Amino acid sequence: MTHANLMHNYFDPNSVYIEEDFRRRFWMRRHVFKCLLCDVQQVNPYFRQKRDRAGHPSFSPHQKVTVALRMMAYGSPADSIDETHGMSESTCLDTLQEFCDTIIQLYKDEYLLELNQEYLNRLIRKAEDRGFLGIIGSLDCMHCDWKNCPTGWQ
Template sequence: MHANLMNNYFNPNSVYTEEDFRRLFRMRRHVFERLLRNVQQVNPYFRQKWDRAGRPDFSPHQKVTVALRMMAYGSLADSIDETHGMSESTCLDTLEQLCDLIVQVYKDDYLREPNQEDLNRLIRKAENRGFSGIIGSLDCMHWD
């Protein structure tokens, strides 16, 4: 499964293009790779391990891919077994681990209330797209 995943998305001359990757993963490949590096540095769960028989466990790429697919597509954990060969309990554990890590690693940069600089950038971007005044009701939150 790991070799197939790498051949399809991550190796040079992979089956899927950058555009395919972005559509399927809902992010650019370099963003995925940064996320992967960051979670591996913080949590050993996302590092490659071997079982007692010396066989490799699920790779970090597999674990992050499964969790992201579950979040992006609302995939059920038991349906992942058919495509990624990962049991329901492992999928759920992986999803929980990744969600906790995303909050831990990125909360200060991305999971915060926007500052004035952020708001100005978002207002300009929205106005350029024809949505003036949109910030006042973003996600039903009303910022001054």
């Protein structure tokens, strides 16, 4: 049922949510999600549709990738996914681990660069030009003054 709802809401030709909604909720365009889904299915059998021991379909590839992306994009804890996607905490954690391992395997050569001194110096200069001194040492930027910072974070 959760797979049917996910498909009806986001992936069917006449889905409930339009492209802009999809992009806002998944932090990517629908065609990028579909390419990502295809890639992880080809590399890792974990993301292919299977049947459980009772012969019922297990979680769909769409569900697994959606859960992993939601956990990363929104910082959703694994135990909260059960309410919306019907997936247990342990299955969510397994799915996230499989997804991350697969993404690294698929894209590391193309997108993950070894940090060298020249590249680091370029990043530092770029950050300093924008007023972020010492940003490489503090990725969360909490040392920077921000006039619109919510009171609770000050």
